[in-house]
Amino acid sequence: MDTRNSINENLVNKGHHIYRISEKRRRLIAFITGCFRKFIPAKSREGGTRSEAEEKVYSWIYTLAQAHKDLVFEYVRSTERGLSFKEAERRLKEGGRNIPLNHTFPSWWQLWWNAFLHPFNIILVVMAILSYLASDNANGSIMLVLVLISVGLRFHQEYNSSRAAMHLSELLKSPVRVQRCAGRVIQTELVVQIDQRDIVPGDIVYFSPGDLFPGDVRLLTAKELVVSQSSLTGESGTVEKIANIREDRRTPLLELKSICFMGTSVVSGCGTGLVISTGSNTYMSTIFATLGKEKPPDAFEKGVICASYALICIMVVVVPVIVLSDYYKTHNLSESIIFGISVAVALTPQMLPLIVNTNLAKGAIAMARGRCIVKSLSAIQNMGAMDILCIDKTGTLTMDRVIVIHHLDSWGFPNEKVLKFAFLNSYFKTELKGPIDDAILAYVYTNGYRFQSSKWRKIDEVPFDFVRRRMSVIVETDLNSTLDDTYPGIEAASCVISKGALEEVLNICTSIEQIDTGVTAALTPEDRSRVLRISEELSNDGLRVLGVATRKMRTKNISMSNHTTIESNMVFLGLISFFDPPKDSAKQALWQLAERGVKAKVLTGDSLSLAIKVCKEVGIRTTHVITGPDLEVLDHDEFHETIKRVTVLARLTPVQKLRVVQSLQKVGNHVVGFLGDGINDSLALDAADVGISVDSAASVAKNLADIILLEKDLNVLVSGVERGRLTYGNTMKYIKMSLVANISSVISLLIATLFLQFEPLTPKQLLTQNFLYNIGQIAIPWDRMEEGYVKTPQRWSSKELPIFMLWNGPVCSIFDIATFLFLRFYYGAYRLSASNFFHTAWFVEGLLMQALIIHMVRTEKIPFIQDMASWPVIFSTITVTAVGIIIPFTPVGKVMGLTYLPLSYFGFLVVLFLGYFTLGQVVKRAYILTNRQWL
Structure with a gap:
């Protein structure tokens, strides 16, 4: 006995041990962990094994399902009288309230912080601080404004359309009838109503139709108990539950007859049960256990992080070299540091957070117009990558609606009489009509059948139960009419009509109606085999099959106390099949x-x-x-x-x-x-990667979904996939444009700094050029994508970005160096006295080159000839190009140290850009042939 008690003690401790921490501490830990997870991928368990917590729950349930009732009470430390009020209060205080998970909504500052924690946002803030330290207040302010706009866009979208936590309040507020005892001495049991959240293991609960089970329950008594487990299985069918049964360990968990699970509901019947698990120890908790945890970064987020680190590495290597080289020539450390900061700023794609979030917000708005609400902006990128x-x-x-497919006689031929009697059975059913009854009634009404139900009167019915697996009604016709279509020549009398599982209906039949004469004959084994064969063929086609039978009765012979007598010696009429059509x-x-x-x-x-x-x-x-x-x-x-x-x-x-x-x-x-x-x-x-639900879904599903469809239609997803690929493509355009322009600038600046007697551009000129280039890219979210691009899944490849950068960046540097050589040997612009002319020439060339990069990178085809950019992109690049050419001739240009350029230089630029256009296209084709992709 001591050994058994030790085992029981161990089982109880395993099933109900709860580790509790304060709410403030829990939220602080969750927040700090969330911050780190922005940069460190999370680990998840192997897909083919259960977690330790799941194994404990499963083992506990199976143990109590197999145990004898007396032993079950010992396991949960309860009695047949229930818990005392004092003991229940102690358990509630010790174990906590009966809530599967207690997630809270993230506060507004948490949402803001998550929006801010973008790698490029952090880089921009650091660069802004350095700019302020170097007294470059204007540039520092510009970068902070870009950060605020980017963070504001993401925060606004996610604050209004998403909540990360679950809330299960719809399941947790119903009252429960519980049997409690006054104490050990006073032998009094009371049935009281308490809040479901105050249920504890060991409570004895009462339930009836419509009740939700407040925890995992081991049945003590059950009378014709039918339970809906759709909240756990998602299927609309019901299951029978039985109290006095010893379960087999091999039975699937949700098919256990003696266990009712938290969150499931009673359809019909009643009974009592012993609560064996509550809160985080229930089967429902194993479903929710991993919910609400931060997802690991997806491929796109990882790619952005990798690109950020790559740019940081480039800056760490290149900027000190440029600063030292400039200081060697100027011997002015403060100016050299300011120039170095300007180079670092130019290397940073400041517009990336803004471009990404504008792309995503634009995609979210477009999908909302298509009856699709986006809760998590990153899901749009993942929609494009989904395969x-x-x-x-x-x-x-x-x-999600059952319909009648066949109404057949015992030989498999259509028979209206079968439909008529199935209709009468469903029509006169007084208990809650199910999908099958609704389907039969709808089929009769919509197809114009006139079965004149008003000529029939209901006498009584035998309700459905899972033992008999059928239900019957007893009806009679008007006294002046006859049952001529069923029993020719017989005066009006009572008639019992049964409908249910085919085998159960056949078991109560002794006769069958002949197909040719309509008269009844004895039901033979051959008839039974034929009917079952027809049913099997229909079932193999995915149809649900029910049988229909009837027999006449004299009213005076009716005795409702004996169901077996009523449902006996029936005449089998035929089969009726159902289907939930696609x-x-x-x-x-x-x-x-x-x-x-x-x-x-x-x-x-x-x-x-x-x-x-x-x-x-x-x-x-x-x-x-x-x-x-x-x-x-x-x-x-x-x-x-x-x-x-x-x-x-x-x-x-x-x-x-x-x-x-x-x-x-x-x-x-x-x-x-x-x-x-x-x-x-x-x-x-x-x-x-993309969780999708519908507006009519369970609250939990909607809270967890990244995207919510306002209608159950897969066509909405088709447009969502295309929108995701468009958004991803335009984002990749900007990233690749920036990388090509930046690596080109790095190479050109390094060469120019090493061989010129002066800075190739002043900090103001460099920052102005970079600012204008960013303005030229701001219309990228409104660009179009090639048709072939949106036809295939688009997934970030972090290995591909460096290759793309190294293939295409040096091409631009070749023409920058050609410009240096032209200025050196044609104009003699290499001495300090000619620095303003050199600055102006390279300022214009660099800006026009970057504008041309936009059109070269945005398409794998020949730009302007095979594929044109959208009008917003064309307008923005033309505007920036015009401003870049005009600035040297304006007072603003004089303040920046720019001067006039001769017309011959613009002729050189036309030849230069034609050369870049040609060589760039050749490199592009070679890259596509080698790497099988462009964007």
Whole structure:
């Protein structure tokens, strides 16, 4: 006995140990951790294994499901009288309130800080501080304004459209009836109502239709108990629960008959149960355990960080060399430092945060017009990179509405009588009508059948239960009419009509109606086999099949106390089949996604045959399919290999959906989108690169989603994918333009500083040139992308950026050096006395070269000939070019130390840029042939 108590003690401690920290400390830790995660990728567990916490929950539930009722009370330290009020209060104080997770919304300053923590924002702030220290207040102010605009754009969008935390208040406020005892001495049990959040393990709860289970519950009594687990499985079906049953360890967790899970609800029946787990120890908590945690940086975010570090490294190496070289010539340290800061500023793509956030905000607005709300701006980039979309069948591919497909007699031929009696059964059903009843009624009404229900009167009914798996109604006709279409020549009498699971209906039938004469005959084994064969064929097509039977009764013979007598010696009429049909738009949308390089995988909790049927209807291949139980027995390598191949995965649990998504991400190296709308989808939604839900989804799913569709239509995603690729493409244009221009400037400045007797440009000239170039790029978010670009997934490759920079940057430097040589040998502009002329010539050449870089980089085709930029881009570059040419002739130019340029120099620039245009295009083609891509 001592040994058993020791085991029980261990089990209880494992199941209910809770580590608690103060709210302020928790929020501080979460915030600090979040800051570090901006720069350090987070680790996640291996997709094919459960966490230690999950194993504890699973083991605890299975242990209590297999245990005898008396032992269950020992495990949770309770009695058949319930807990005393004092003991319940102690457990509540010790274990905390019954809340699966207690996430809070991020405060406004946390959102602002997260928006600020962009690598280039930090670089700009550092450069602004250095500018102020060097008394360059104007340039420092410009950089701070750019930071404020960028941070403001991101903060505004995410503050208004997104909240990172979950809130489960919809599940946590209902009252619960609990049995408590006054104490050990006073033998009095009381049934009281308490807040669901005050439930503790060991409480005995009462439940009836409409109630939510306040925790994981081991049933003590159950009377015809039917439970909806749709909040966990996402499927609309119900399950029967039984109290007195010893479970098999091999039974899937959600199929345990004696366990009811937190968040599920009672459809019909009633009973009592012992609460075995609450709060963070429930099965629901295993779904929520990883939610709300910071996602690791995606490929785009990692790429931006890498680009930031690369530019920092270049600045650290180049700027000191330039400063020392300039000081060697001028012997003025302060001026050399200011020049070095100016070079560092020129090397920094100041507009990147603004361009990125403008791109994303513009994309979010465009997607909102397309009935698609973007909560997380980074999701737009990921939409463009997405190459696999995992979707739940229910309501996404299908109409989420059952319809009648067939009403057949026992030989498989259409029969109106079968439909009529199924209609009467559903019409006179007084308990809550389900989807099947609604489908039958809708089918009759919309197809013009006139079954004259007013001529029938209901006498009584035998409700549905999961033991009989059928329901029956007893009706009678007007006294002056006959049941001529069922029982020819027999006077009006009572009639019992049964509808339910086919085998159960066949079990109560002794007769069958002949197809040719309509008269009844004995039901033979051959008849039964034929009917079951028809049913199997329909089931293999993904249809749900019910049987319909009837028999006449004399009213005086009716005794409602004996269900078995009423439902006996029935005449089998036929079968009626149902289907949740696919949406008309689903097939076209999936085809369009496939055309754009996005493959679809179906992850559903439904049966495999039904999933296959729907997938065939919408054009998804069903060559490789698997079920959740089959996945569970695979080892690590087999699991990942299977996930690569299969396109349809049925009967999945929430954790299995998560593992599928993680396997595709880690092993398959895919960018994964997940479309789901139930609590059961929350794990996968949170883990996916793009979490997508719908406006009608569960609150948890909507809070976790990055994108919310205002209608369940995959066509909305097609436009979202294209918008994501457009946004990504325009962002990449700016990054690559900046890198090419910057590496060109670095090479040119180094060479010029080493060989000239003066600075190649003064700090003011360098900063003005850089400012004008940034203005020329500000219209990039409004540029167009080539049609072929948006047809394929676009994913950041950090290895490709340095290669792109080293291929294309030196090309520009060649023509900068050609300009130096031309100024040296044609104009003699190499002495200190000619510095103003040199400054002016290179200022204009550098600005025009950078404007031309915009058009060379933005397309893989020949600019101006094969592909034109959008009008905003053309206007901005023309404007900046004109300003750059005009400035030397204005008073502003004189203040900057610029002078007039001869007309012959502009003739040289025309030849120079034609040369750059030609050589640049040759290098571009060679780069594309070598690297198979441009942007």
